[in-house]
Amino acid sequence: MFSQSSIAGPAPPPSSVGFSSISREETKENMPPSYIEGWLRETQTLLVFPHCRLCRFKFQENDVVVVVTLNNKHSKPFLYAYHDSHMDKALNAEIVCTSSADKANGDHYLGTGCHFACLHFANKLDPKHAVREAQVSTDITHFHHELPLSGTTVTKAAYKSDLFLVYNPTKERVTEVGNQLQVININSKRQRFDSHAKEMFMKAKLLLHPNKGKPMSRLFAASLYTYEPPASEEKRRLLHIRGQLAMQLSKRFKTRVALPLDIWKSIADHLVSEFAICSMLGLPFRDSTEVSTTKDIWATHAKIDGISYVSKLANKRGNGAKLALRARDMSFEHPLYILEDHLGIREMVSSAQPPANKAEVSAWWRVVPLGVGEKISFTTDSLKLHYSPGGKQALGLGRPVSPDNCLWSEPISPQDIDQLFFYPSLAPKAIINMVSIPINQPVCTGYSVCWIKIPNWKSERKTGAGLVYIHAHQPGETFSFYEDVARYTDNYVWEYAPKVNGERLTDLSLLYNRHKRPQRQFTMAFRTSKKRDLIFGPYAENVSLGEKITFKNAWGWDSIATFSDFDTDTLWMEYPRFEGGTSGFVIGPQNGGLNRSRYFNPFKPLPPILPDPLPARLQDKELFQSSASLSGLLEIVISRSRVVGQYPRVCGLLLRYEDSSERSVGSFRIDWAEKPLSVPGKSPALFLNFLQDESRCLIADVAFYPQDSPAMFNTWMELSWADDLVWVYSWNDSYVYSV
Known part of the structure; x- marks a missing residue:
């Protein structure tokens, strides 16, 4: 996560701004032979997640994107394409457009991806850069001529072409600064536009004086997602921002011009990204905090895109604070349940029983057991608070998967968590989202498991198969879950196992591919009460290369779960997000204890490995x-x-x-x-x-x-x-x- 000092402030756009999307082959052609051999090792790789770190909307195909590094260097603008990569000469780094399922490590670093238009707009919010508007406009002119973009649609409003309005004569544009709206007449003469811009952003400086840190620094820090939210959250944000801005416009100008709300919404469509950027800058800076569970805890909230987030916690009541937790309700018997999403904490509850679940796919539960007289630490991203396990600033990558770095799709008690078996594997992300699958429900008619092709941007041949879905079928169900996968990839396999009358699943074992790093590829084997083995997953991989995984490798199987003989159980799997991510973890209960033997013996002989040829x-x-x-x-x-x-x-x-x-x-x-x-x-x-x-x-x-x-x-x-x-x-x- 970016700290305040990580980015000292926005730098001007590159002096030579032009479209740059250089393939590996083209890059290698320009390198000396001695460099080609180890070019990936001698250059760093920057991972770019699929959302803009300024407006926080997802990148669309062919959006113009710029990458900002921790040392405040900018890449050349390029056309975004999911799972694409290219070599950027300005940064001497390979830029990989990937999902949040990937992680930063010793060879891969997290880059800050922004829409080029958003970066140009946000640069104006720092008075230090207001004098550079002429150069920025010149760069945009060059880029515009090289890559003309036409029109502005509702779904891509202000993503690309909104800032190119400098070419249109005398348009009236509304820009939000904090909570105030200023009307700017944009003339085709750039000098007049610069004059209005400087005046407007000097006023913005006065509005932002209570905040600490550079505006760009705070935006980058507060917009770093702990995980990638679902597509429904993107749509909700767009509709909320559009509606909010349209209402403010209609109220602001109702005495001057009477227009239907639909017209104001159409106008707001052109300002969605700018509104999203400015709305977070009006929020006050917040420090990290530590609170005691022996006293009442008061919470101050910050509203972002219609959702309230905890921005400050204290044991004393402050201005605008509300009572969040009573001291008498916090104890060892009453753990703390924290409802949070990709941006921060929404709600905190201390209860002996898990609270009612919020029916939202974009929010997850964290379970925090409490001790006597314990103090709880929370870290800040400059605007909001995040829970910090163990008092550390954050859970780093490469730690073992444990309850401390898991979020749950529904509330689960600490007692139930203690019954789960956590496979000894390292976490690929700081936060692991776990989604529940009901096992052995009386109405269940069968199970379907989906696997997708894991792309490998380094080698087209060495790919893999990853788990993305486990579904328990019921009578009268809808089949929309099939499209959740098909929406993102054509390379998928659905394995279906009908249930026999009176049959129950009794055990689950996994066969991990121990030659893959990270170990996110495995085969699953459910054992049933009817003496059947339901095997899901890849049978063999890269057969011609000699990397075989067969069901005869009995030594590799590990017992993961033992299910109840009578009750319904819950199996937990890592939520894959379907955007190139896969589930690397399956966690199950240990009813009666696990058979920790590393041997899995099928009930009947399995078929031959493969036909030959x-x-x-x-x-x-x-x-x-x-x-x-x-x-x-x-x-x-x-x-x-x-x-x-x-x-x-x-x-x-x-x-x-x-x-x-x-x-x-x-x-x-x-x-x-x-x-x-x-x-x-x-x-x-x-x-x-x-x-x-x-x-x-x-x-x-x-x-x-x-x-x-x-x-x-x-x-x-x-x-x-x-x-x-x-x-x-x-x-x-x-x-x-x-x-």
Whole structure:
């Protein structure tokens, strides 16, 4: 987290401002051979998270972005593209646009990403830089001619083109400074614009005098998220800021001009980013604090984007403070429950029982056990407070995962936390968000697990598979959760395991890929009361490179959870945020204790590792496998892809048997399920239409009788009803064989 002294103040934009998006290949061409070999080691890597650290809105594709470093150097402006990277010559660093799931370490540093327009606007808020407006305007002129951007939309209001209004003759623009609104006539002559700007920002200096620290420094510090919020929070912010500004405009100018509120909202659309930047600058500076639990605790709040955050805590009542916690309510039996989000603390409750859950996906609970006469420390980001475990300034990266650095999607008592098994692994982030999954609910009909391709910006070949979703199905549910994943990536696999009547999950074991760093890739094995093993996850990885993970590596399995024989349990997994992040941790209860043996013995022999030879399209990919018997089959349900622009391939099958049991093979999505196909009694075998060439390796259709093959790469595969079907597949390719 940035401190006040981390950034001494905003520097002027680079003297040579132009579009720079240099690929690694282009960079290497300009390097001497001795440097190419170790170029990643000799240059630092800056991670840029997907939101602007000034207006705090997410970057959109092709937004103009600038990166500011801790020593206050600026990169050249570049067009933002998620998961893109390029070499910046101004900083001599590789800039990687990534998600907050990634972490800073010895080789990777956190860069401060800003919209170029926001940085230009915020620079004016520091009087030290007001005299540089002419140079800034010149830089914008150069950049504008090199990369023309047209129009301003509601969703991208003021992100890119708002500051280019200097080119439009005599427009009336409303800018918020603190809580006051000034009307500025922007003329095509830049000198007149500079005059108005200097006058306005000198007034801003008077409004900001109660605050400490440079304006840019405070903005950067207060806008550092502890985790990336969901997309719904972005929409809420936009609507709130737009509505607030429109109401203030209508009240301010109602005596001059009477306009419908919708018109004011349209005007506000052009000022969303500026309003968001200025709204935080009017807040007073706050110091870190320490309070005693033996006395009442009073809280002062700061409202940001319609949400109140705790900005000050004290054992004495101050101006505007409200009673937050009573001394008599804080004890060892009454732990402290802190509701917080990505920006700070919203609420604090001390109670013997977990409080009622707030039905918000953007807020999480922290549980803090209290001792006798204990003092609690809180650190400041200059505007708001954050809980500091153990009295330290912050939990650093690389610490073991523990209750101290976990936030929970719903309140959980310390007693229940003590029953959870924390796998001895290092935390990739300072804060781990844990989301709950109900296990063994009476209404549960089955479980689905989703994995996505983990991109590797250093190597296209060495990728991985990461967990992003565990879902317990119920009758009458909606299937919107499927789109939560599909919205961010096309490279995903859904594994579905129907539940047998009266069946319960009894144990969970994980097989970690110990050769990967960090260890965020694993395979899951649920054991059931019906003596079944439900195995989810990658079967083998990068097979041609010799890095195999197979179910026969029994020595690698670790017992993670033991579930109750009668009650409903809760499994916790790290919330992945779906923006390139994956879940690296699964935490479960230890009912009756864990079997700490490192050996996992399947109830029945598992299928062979892989067919030989393996189809070319499946080589060098993360592979999954599932198998089921074809004997006693009654119906087959096809799950067929409905992705626009993709071949309508058969992703998976649901097999229904004469004994009313069900099994699934392949990647099966219930919302893609077609009408059941009854197996004819006279069918000689199961026939699968198999397409394989350089561009695809997939199953196109299913039949119960022999079919003609229309082309060389379009063949029908025959599977005997007496065999077991084995389905090996990756993100968009499949291969089937029988054993």
